[in-house]
Every structure is written in structure tokens, then in C-alpha cells.
Amino acid sequence: MTLDQAKEKLAAYEKTTFAYEHAMGILYYDGSTAAPRGSAGIRASTLGELARLQYNLTTAPETVEMLETLRAADGLDSITARKVSELWRNYDQTRRIPVDLFVGHQTLCSESEAVWTEAKPANDYAAFAPYLQKIFDSTRAIAACIDPDRDPYNVMLDQYERGLDTDTCDAFFSALRTRLVPLIEEVCAHADRVDDSPLCRHFPIAVQREFSDYLMDVMGIDKNHCIIGETEHPFTANFSRHDVRITTHYYADRLASSLYSVVHEGGHALYELNTAEELVGSALGTGVSMAIHESQSRFYENIIGRSQAFCALIFPWLREHFAPTLDDVDAEQFWRMVNRSTPSCIRTEADELTYALHIMVRYELERKLLAGDLTAADLPEAWRQAYHDYLGIEVPDDRSGVLQDSHWAGGMVGYFPSYAIGSAYGAQFLREMEKTVDVDAAVRFGTLAPINAWFAERIWRHGCMIDPGELFASVCGKFDPMVYTDYLEKKFRGVYGI
Ligand SMILES: [Zn+2]
Incomplete structure (x- = not known):
């Protein structure tokens, strides 16, 4: 040839x-x-x-x-x-x-x-x-x-995040646990300072659908190439920058659930929608790895979506369209509510502070299941024990426990650590971004355009041209989980005034 x-x-x-x-x-x-x-x-x-x-x-x-x-x-x-x-x-x-x-x-x-x-x-x-x-x-x-x-679990980790192994994960989770567990205890001791019960009032699903549409506009998502559907478990399906589908799940009594699903999946969508045109239709025309992908989705969901500036931006829409449901709430209270931290059963609705503990549970259990040290029959009990040990809570049923995520059902074994590593990457992206972009001012002004442009130039357009570790290092230098724990500590001390 x-x-x-x-x-x-x-x-x-x-x-x-x-x-x-x-x-x-x-x-x-x-x-x-x-x-x-x-x-x-x-x-x-x-x-x-x-x-x-x-x-x-x-x-x-x-x-x-x-x-x-x-x-x-x-x-x-x-x-x-x-x-x-x-x-x-x-x-x-x-x-x-x-x-x-x-x-x-x-x-x-x-x-x-x-x-x-x-x-x-x-x-x-x-x-x-x-x-x-x-x-x-x-x-x-x-x-x-x-x-x-090779250890089969390391083979699977490598499928989702090239180069990732259990040594890196163990060190990473151990560093997180050391810093976060005492901080979570301190926050829990002041739980009465934040009441998020207004978020569980009645929010008609038809209006929530309109709100999702508004959120896509705020994020700068091109609706000519991205639509939103409804599923049991929210996800993003990406085929190329010309066709991206995101999904959400609406609950009439849980406003924050769909709000942050849409912003999370919207972050995945922005990444896919902005890969370089010259890579479309090839193996390179998509996001490079799951930790980089989750770094984008969780950046938009938490670092942007749960910031004071973003809450101030979207709150007038909520107050007007759901009136009079939120008439007794202001944007500052809304920001505290969406950042209320409390150990809970459901990962996708966990607050930013306790989120990594949910991932640690899954990391340890899927590693044992793959090694054959744990069977599916014994999993619900192991799950309940892990939630008791890590989050100090009792899991009432399997729907709120071992059945909640779709990943294992769909064959995605080795994916979960990407969420926590991606979240930690996000804090370092923020630190770099703030050197040239006034993130807070841009969001308050009502546009995410400078933030999107910053990511498009450094991450999105490259598709799979650069290995994930190298791509991250080219933007942020060395990976340092302490940047993430510092970010969380500062934020949650602010939310709780401690
Ligand atoms: Zn995601």
C-alpha cells in the first residue's frame, strides 16, 4: 500500500x-x-x-x-x-x-x-x-x-483517564480525606445557619423546562447543535460538535436538582461543541478524557453555577417566573441554600464539599468488585456500611443507595474517580483563569463568554490532540489537590460564616 x-x-x-x-x-x-x-x-x-x-x-x-x-x-x-x-x-x-x-x-x-x-x-x-x-x-x-x-482496575482506570492508576487515586483521596473530614464536621456543627427548605417548595415542571432553556442561553450553548431531553439519570451524548444532546430529570419539589444537572451537562456540551472543526468526524473530534470532561462540567456546575455572582445573575428569573414561591428569598440567601452542605445519600445532588466522599465509596467498592473480593449479592450491605463509615448516614433503600447511578449498569467501571479528579482540576483552572479574566465580574455582567473563550483556547479546541495529563500541565502546571481543598475551605467558611 x-x-x-x-x-x-x-x-x-x-x-x-x-x-x-x-x-x-x-x-x-x-x-x-x-x-x-x-x-x-x-x-x-x-x-x-x-x-x-x-x-x-x-x-x-x-x-x-x-x-x-x-x-x-x-x-x-x-x-x-x-x-x-x-x-x-x-x-x-x-x-x-x-x-x-x-x-x-x-x-x-x-x-x-x-x-x-x-x-x-x-x-x-x-x-x-x-x-x-x-x-x-x-x-x-x-x-x-x-x-x-496489570491489575484489572488499573487497566480500566486507564480507559477513562490515560495514565491514572490506583497509586495516584489512593494518594489523592487520602489527601482529600485528611483535609475535608474535619472541615465537614465543622460545617455540620453549624448546620442551622443555612436553611434550604424553600428549594423544596412546589416548582411546576413546565416552568423548570423554560428555565433550562434560559440556562442554556446564559451558558452560551448553541441550541442549533444541542438539545435537552429528559431521562432517569442525566447525561451528555456527544457525536460531534454539530450534534450534542444533554438530558436532565425534573422534580417538582427539588428546584436545585435539574438546575445543577443542566449546568453540569451544559459544561460537557460546551466542551464538545467547541472542539476544532478540522477534527470533526475523526477519533480526535471529542473530549480527551473523562477527568478533563468532568473538570469542565463540574467547573460550570459548582465553581461558576454555585458562585454568588451566578446566583445573583439567575435569581431574578427564578423569582419572577416562579412567583410568588420565592418572594421571601433574596439572591444572597439563594446562594447559601444551593451551597448547603450536609452528608446525604445521592451523589448527583451532593453538595460540593461532601461530593468527593461519594466518589471514594464508589472507588473502593468497584475496585473490590472487579478484583472479585466483593460480589454483587453482598454489595448493598457494603454500600450501606461505606455510607455509614464515610458520611455518617444510614441509606434507607437501594434506590437511594446502590441503584442510584447508571454507570456500572452501562459497563462504566473505572469512571468514578474522574469526577473527583476533574473537580480538583477545576480549582486549578480557576486559579489560572483569574490571572487574566475577571470571572466574578463577567458572570455578574451576565455573560460567560470570557470564561468560555478561555477554555476554548486552552482545552476545548484541542479535542484529543494532546494526552490529558499533558494538556492539564500545559495550562496549570503540576497537579496539586491542595488547591482544591483550599478553594473548598475558603468557600464553605464564607457560606457558613465560620
Ligand atoms: Zn458529568
Whole structure:
């Protein structure tokens, strides 16, 4: 194969791969939002077949020949060279997994997620447990294929955040625990200073939907390329900068729930919507890793969305459109309410201060499940014990416990640490950003444009051109979790006046 032939082949390969991924993504999104309940079985089968086509293309002899030709070539432009190294890495991992295991895993994940979707509202862990056990067994088998000499959990961490391992996670979580546990105790001792009960009044869902629309405008999300749907568990589905879908879940008596889901998923959407046009349709045209992705979503959700400036900006809309429900509240009180810190059961609704403890619980449990040191049958008890030990609370039922998240049901094992690391990255991004952008003034003025522009230039436009650790270092230098704990300490001392 000549170099020119290989380049042509690469273009055709990218187009087909993108089509498979686009189709699989749309089917997944449809299954989570609009598809009838009885369609799960046929969808799982279709997704399995698409995974088989994708596998066959990834490992086809002509794909390997194309990549080998390009790898041997001199003077490739930087984008092509990066595409080749990423595709080779993908091929090298995929070829180690037998096709039946690869396809079977995809089908299992679809089936498992459908069972979870029914089991969660029904609080029926017994129905879901066999699937969860199979997910961990199948994931362990895949990790062993990818690298038999490595701890399977490290293999999985690396899938979501390249270079991340349990040594880094252990040191990171230990540093967080040392600083946060006494701070949380101090805040809890002053719990009576913040009353957030007005957020649990009645907020009609029709008005909350209008509010989501307003929030997307405030964030500068291009609604020509991004829409919002409704699901049990909010998520972002991204296909390219031309098509991003975010979802939320509305509760009439929990205003903050959808508000911060939309701002969180909106942060993911901004990242995807702003990758460089020249990367669209290739393996590089998406966010580079889950910790970098979560650093963006959690930055918008918490550092911006739960700031005094943002609360002052959005509060007049809330007060007017939900009148008279919030007539006895002002923007300053609203800011304290949305930052009320208290140990609770639900991760996605946890305050910024206790959030990392929820991640630590999941980190420790999924590590044990993957190692085979814990079974799905014993998980609910281990979960309850961990919440008791880490957060000091009793979990009343599995719906508020082990069934709450969709990640494991969908096969995402090794993803959770990304949330905590991403949150810590966010504090360092803020510190850097404030050197050139008056963040507070921009938000108060009603525009996130200077913040979006800062991220677009440093993070978003690069897509997968730069490895995540290197990308972070290029903006912030060395990763230092203490910047995050300092940020939390300052913020929560302010909220509680302690
Ligand atoms: Zn997220």
C-alpha cells in the first residue's frame, strides 16, 4: 500500500467508524429518552451487531496495513500523526479481545442498563444484581485480555483517564480525606445557619423546562447543535460538535436538582461543541478524557453555577417566573441554600464539599468488585456500611443507595474517580483563569463568554490532540489537590460564616 493509498483509506475508515459510533450513540440516546419500554431487547441486539461491525473494521487486515504504512511514513502533519497513534492504540487493545467477548459485552451492557432502568424506580436490586455481577465478570475478562500482567482496575482506570492508576487515586483521596473530614464536621456543627427548605417548595415542571432553556442561553450553548431531553439519570451524548444532546430529570419539589444537572451537562456540551472543526468526524473530534470532561462540567456546575455572582445573575428569573414561591428569598440567601452542605445519600445532588466522599465509596467498592473480593449479592450491605463509615448516614433503600447511578449498569467501571479528579482540576483552572479574566465580574455582567473563550483556547479546541495529563500541565502546571481543598475551605467558611 502506498502512502497516498493509506491516506485515502484512513479518510474512508474514519467516515465508516464515525457512522457506526453515531448510529450507536443515537440508539443509546433514543433508548434512554423516547424509545418504548419494550424495545430494549431488539436495541441490545442491534447495538451488539453494530459493535461487531466496528470490531471487524478495527481489526481488519487492510486497516492494519493502512496504519502500518502511515506509522512508517515520515513527515505526516501533526493531526494525521496523532490520528494514527490513537487508532493504533485502539487497534492494539481491540485485537486482544476475542470478538465474542467484545460483542457480548456490548449486548450485556445494553440489557443490563434496561434492567437497571426498571429496577431503580421499583427499588428492586434483586432483579439487577445478576446483571451487575455479569458486568464485573465481563469487564474483568476484558481487562485481562488488554493487559494480563496489570491489575484489572488499573487497566480500566486507564480507559477513562490515560495514565491514572490506583497509586495516584489512593494518594489523592487520602489527601482529600485528611483535609475535608474535619472541615465537614465543622460545617455540620453549624448546620442551622443555612436553611434550604424553600428549594423544596412546589416548582411546576413546565416552568423548570423554560428555565433550562434560559440556562442554556446564559451558558452560551448553541441550541442549533444541542438539545435537552429528559431521562432517569442525566447525561451528555456527544457525536460531534454539530450534534450534542444533554438530558436532565425534573422534580417538582427539588428546584436545585435539574438546575445543577443542566449546568453540569451544559459544561460537557460546551466542551464538545467547541472542539476544532478540522477534527470533526475523526477519533480526535471529542473530549480527551473523562477527568478533563468532568473538570469542565463540574467547573460550570459548582465553581461558576454555585458562585454568588451566578446566583445573583439567575435569581431574578427564578423569582419572577416562579412567583410568588420565592418572594421571601433574596439572591444572597439563594446562594447559601444551593451551597448547603450536609452528608446525604445521592451523589448527583451532593453538595460540593461532601461530593468527593461519594466518589471514594464508589472507588473502593468497584475496585473490590472487579478484583472479585466483593460480589454483587453482598454489595448493598457494603454500600450501606461505606455510607455509614464515610458520611455518617444510614441509606434507607437501594434506590437511594446502590441503584442510584447508571454507570456500572452501562459497563462504566473505572469512571468514578474522574469526577473527583476533574473537580480538583477545576480549582486549578480557576486559579489560572483569574490571572487574566475577571470571572466574578463577567458572570455578574451576565455573560460567560470570557470564561468560555478561555477554555476554548486552552482545552476545548484541542479535542484529543494532546494526552490529558499533558494538556492539564500545559495550562496549570503540576497537579496539586491542595488547591482544591483550599478553594473548598475558603468557600464553605464564607457560606457558613465560620
Ligand atoms: Zn458529568
